[in-house]
Every structure is written in structure tokens, then in C-alpha cells.
Amino acid sequence: MDFVAKSDALHGRVQAFARGQGDDEFEALALEIAQFQARNIPAYARLLEARGSTLSSFADIVAVPTDAFRLARVAVHPKAMDQACFVSSGTSSAARSVHPMRRLDTYQDLAVRFATEKLVDDPHSRRVVVALAPHPGSPPTSSLGCMMRALMVALDGRALSVDPDGALFNPDSLERWLVSNQGLNFAGLERAARMALERQEPLLILGTSLALVNLLDALDGRTLRCPRTTTVMQTGGTKGRKLRSTAPDIAQGVARALGIGVERVVSEYGMTELGSQAYSDNLRMGADTTAFTPSPCLRITPVDPVRLRPMPDGEPGLARFVDLCNVDSAVCVLTQDLVVRTDQGVELLGRRPGAPARGCSLDLEDLILHRSAPQS
């Protein structure tokens, strides 16, 4: 199929771009991906036409609203070619976002490359990696879980035993996935921490905010002895649940509980609809850093919510993402998250208050009901 060859070529160029190789410029490559998607996704062609875009320049790229991922199949390829389908988390009965992936290697390669830059002190050394998250399944249905698994493979890659030499490495072992229906496996985390101490290696804990709150509850004021080089990746994962603490409060609490500096709790920003991530840069820049740095394959632009034009620096707007990793879905995605661009990067300001200030309005997102399977 012609589009497969074209897609594969684009994947190759995106991976090269992420490695800093090849001749591609970000904007030209994004435009080419958008043109490819317009040729192969009639819905995107329709959106471009409705918005009067001819896709002749980077500025002409039209964003696909994240709601589209809940209601339709956003993909250049048919379902039979899915290598995985990422589904957003959530506890409500409302429709969830579905992001079909024809290839996982680009996603995993880019995720590992950028995470290594933001979560790891010394990329040449090994560490013990565990996740305060449930196993993502096979094929993975959680983009976050898929990324965590890729990080276990790339940044650890050894059996979870004191002497890993000769032992079989299994990234799917439930000793590494420390959240299940039974809740948080605190003993498993203690074991991983002990192992890292004995090996004199850093520990990397990948966790959702919700799981980290559960960890703090389990510790109930006690501390868990960990290597001082332990790093925690803290990410969303609170959909449908109200946390009593804010993300910075959780980070402070986790740092105290693990006996590490708060700059070692690094925030990750990602979503089902995106292949690329952004991180707070506090491991390099210090604990005061609140801005997020996007991956080199991701550009975040605040836009005004009515005309969708870029906002000047310092003024908040809806987050519009151009993500080179989304070769086979939507290279440009519009969310309802508010962001502002600063000297340090992009600050997240939370969700735009979806409901207009009218008594009878509700957040549209809560009320989407998906009745039919997304179709190609």
C-alpha cells in the first residue's frame, strides 16, 4: 500500500529528527505529515476545507480537537493494521479517547530518548525501574503504561534480583508493576528500593499522582529508605478522581517520604492523543522550575479559543500541539488545557473552564457519549 510506504518513510525521518540526524526542519516535516494525513484521512481533509486551509505552509496546519479521538477513528490506516490502540483512562461512563497506533517503535524510541534526558543523571549507568501503575496489557491499551514499559527495558533491562547476572529480565513481571486491583504493592516498592541500595544504583519510580498519594497514605508519615539518587516521574492519572492535594504538594510529600530532594520529583505531561511528552526540567534546573519543556518533536502553542490564533508570549491560551510522533493520526491536536509560554518553557494552567458562565451549561467533555465503534 502506497500510504504505508509513505508513512514508514515519515516514521524514519521523525526518528532521525529526534536523534538530531537528517536534514529535516521541524516545520517542514510537520507540514509534510499534515499533507500526508489530509490525503489519507477524509475527515481531516474536510476539516481543512471547512477552515479554508490549503496546507501550503506550517501556519496552515489545522488542529484536530481532542474530542474527535472520542468520537471517531483518527488514523490513516484501517483497524486491521493497528499494532496497539491507546485508550484514555477515566472512571466515568463517558466516551474515552482512542489513539490507534500502526507502529509503536517511533512512540517508544522518542519517549525513551526524551525521558532519558529529563529523568536520568547519567545515561550510561543502569538503575532499578519500577512503576506505580498497573501493567498496561498486551498489546498495551495505555500510552503511559507502554512508555513506562519501554523505560524499564531501556533504562534497566535486568532482572529484579540482587544479582541480576544470568537472571531473566521480564518487563511484564508484576514485581515491577506495583498497582493492581488489590491496590498499591508497597512491599514490592520496598523490595525494589532495597535492591537499588544493595546494588548501589539509582531507583527510578514511575508513578501517577493518584498512586503517589496512595503511597503517602500507605507510609502514613513514615519514610521509605531509598537511594539518594532516586528519581520519581510524577504524571497525571487522576481522571475521574478528585485528589485532596495539588501536584506540588504531592511532590513535596513524596520527596520527604523518600528522603530525596524535591527537584528529583519530575513532572511528566502527556496524553493519549499525543505520542510525545513534556517534562518539568527540575532535575537540571532545580525545584523552582514549574515550566514544562516539550520534546524536540513537540511544539506547544497557546492559541485563543475562538479564532485559534497564537497568543503572544505571556498570555494564556488553549494548548495546541504539533507532534511529529503522530505520523498516522493527527499531527496537530487542540486540547482544552490552558497554557502560557514563558522564558522557561510552557506553564500549565489547568483546564479551560469548559462551561460558559451560564446556569445551564455543562462541560461538553463530560457529556460525550460514544455509541459506535470508531470507523476508519
Added chain:
Amino acid sequence: MTTAIEERRQRVLQLLDAARILADPATPLGQRARHELPQETGLSPENVALCLEQHLETKVAACDLDALLAKSTPCRKAHVLLSANVFTAPLRAISLAASQSARVDVRPSRRQPLFTQLLWEASGGAFRVVKELGPAPEDHVWAYGRDESLEAVRDEMPAGVVFHGHASGFGVAAVTSESGESASKVAVALVRDVFPFDQRGCLSPRIVLVRATAAWARDLCQEVVRALSAANHDVPLGTLSEDEAAELTRYRDTMTYTGELLHAGKSVIGFDERGNVLLPPVGRNLHLTCVEDFGSALATVTSHVTSVGAPSALHAEFAQLLPRARIALLGQQQRPPLDGPVDKRPVAEVL
């Protein structure tokens, strides 16, 4: 000598007398309403006039008033906290309070205080307009607004207050080709419920569930475009807030990608023949979706639906599906009888 119930009845009727003064374009207060409300509400002058003349409760059937009085509990004092939303809504809200007590304190919406002020003047001061409410235990409080605002208000109430919180909601319409009515007739009726108040009330339908073939539903869509275009010409759409305009952008792009989007002047109609339910923003926009059964289509929105417009053949079905929603004929959703609150979902809560 009048009985207590008769006094309660008279207090409500006194407010309806006041409403008639405002509905009348020949009275000074009626003229002031027509002159000043467009600016305050963002509605077009034509829409303000239409709403005053056709959607303000100036008459009540005896049986409806009896029902209202039977449902309301007399109390020492009643309090009303109003939201900016449907500008005529204060009349019913204050009438409910007046049916309970001769002492009614009203805190109008800060953004839209005018109608309450005019009603106060026209009624000869039948209630007190206050800046803050100060309820005592056993007083009744009627509060209208967004869910989170109501939660905050409720938390501030003293113990013993009887709280009636009326939060967010919206209307749906349900149609079927089985009723035998032409798509054009259905569309005209449907649109009658859409353009008053620019769809900002919780009675206005925003989602239309169509149980019919896709071809019939598509015909209906075209007829709705025609009817809505005509309505927009006769009674122009007012001004949208930035938030409303932002929601419209979001809905427009989502439906362009996931379904079909039709335009009727400044209004849009989203069509989804696969049964996806999506709430379009206010401002005379509709989401039409083909469904096989109404119950599953409404699964995630049941608790938010305050009103259903449907042909009479479907009323029994919806009475079962949505026992707390008002059910009316298409075209009648914006004219609920004055027999209690428009939104029948909440129950009084003793704090």
C-alpha cells in the same frame, strides 16, 4: 376573611399581575424592559420582546396554581438566589418563594439584576431585593446557578435551612418518523424551542435524538436548517460571550471531523448518524443523532436532562426513562405550566 392558602394564591397572582405589566409594550416598565434588557442579556431586541410576550408566565391555569400551592411548604421566610441565565426566570423563582411566605428576600444575579428590579417595581414591592441573603434555620432557600456555585452556597447555609438547589441542566428533543408528521413540521416545532433566550435556559433542547432511518434524519436536518435560518432572520441571534464562542469553535471543528456540520446563519447543526451524543454550545445550535433506542443514547446525560420535547406517542416512554424531566410536545418546551419549578430534578434538602 381569606384563608392561608388563599393568601398564598394571591401573592402568586400579584406577581403575575406585575409580569403582565412588563409583558405589555405599552406600559412604561414594559418599554424600559424592551429598551434595557437587550444590553444586559446580549439577546436581540426582537428576542427580548418575544420572550416577554410569549414566554413570561402572565397567566396560570387554576389547576396548575393548585398544584404549585400543594407542592410548596409554607414557611416563616423564603430566600431566592438568582443566576444570570433566562431573564424571565426570576418570576417563577420568586413566585415559588411567595407561595411559601409573605416575607421573600431576593438576591438578583449580579450580571443580570434588571428584570428582578422591574418585577419588584411592577409588583409594588411584593418582595425585598437584597445584596446578601441571611436565612435562619427553617427558612427555605431557592438557589439557582452552576453546580460548583451551588455547592459553595450550600456550604455557607446555616444548619436547619431547607435548601432547594437548582443546578445545570439542558433539554433534549426526541423525534421519530413513526409519528407520521413531516420532517418540515417537526423542524418548525423544534426550532420554536430553540431560539427563545438564545437557548440559554435549561428547557431549550440542544440534543435531538432521532429514531428513524438515516435518510429521514438527514431530511430533518435540512428542514431544521431551513427553519432555523428563517427564525434567525426574524428574531436575530444576540451576542455570544467569549466562552460561548469558544465552545462553538470546539463543537464546530469536532463535528466537522467526526460527523457533518450544517450552517443556518450563525447557528450550526451537527449531524451524526452513528448515534454519538455530543452537547453543542448554547446560541441556537443543535446536535442531531440517529439512535436505535433513546435510553442508551441518554445513558451518560440522564441526570442533566431537565426537559424533553417529543410527540405525544413518546411521552410514556420518556416518563419512564426520565421521571424527573418535564415532558412536553415539540414546540412547547419553553412554555412549562406554572405548577412548580421548571427543573423538577432537585429535592428539598434540610441542611
